[in-house]
Amino acid sequence: MIDNPGTAGGEVYLTVNEVADRLRISRWKVYELIRSRELESFCVGRCRRVKASAVETLIDRLMKDAA
Numbered sequence: 454m455i456d457n458p459g460t461a462g463g464e465v466y467l468t469v470n471e472v473a474d475r476l477r478i479s480r481w482k483v484y485e486l487i488r489s490r491e492l493e494s495f496c497v498g499r500c501r502r503v504k505a506s507a508v509e510t511l512i513d514r515l516m517k518d519a520a
Contacts (some may be wrong), residue, residue, distance in 0.1 A: 465472040469484050476512075486511070 472492075473480045483503075486492035491514075493507040 463464055466502040467505055467508065469501055469503070475508060 465517045467475070468482050469480050469487075473483045476483070483492070487501070487503075492503060492511050494501050494503045496502070
């Protein structure tokens, strides 16, 4: 059972727009990160979703690269 929209099993799933808003980047850049496989995502029909934990993983990796 899904308790809240965008969640399942305790994991939060974000839309491309939500990812772009969180990272303060464009939707186009989010799609570029997905195409380059830097950001994991999946499709349900025509809807693309990204695990919130995948966004955190990307941020952690970028922070390590910047150090």
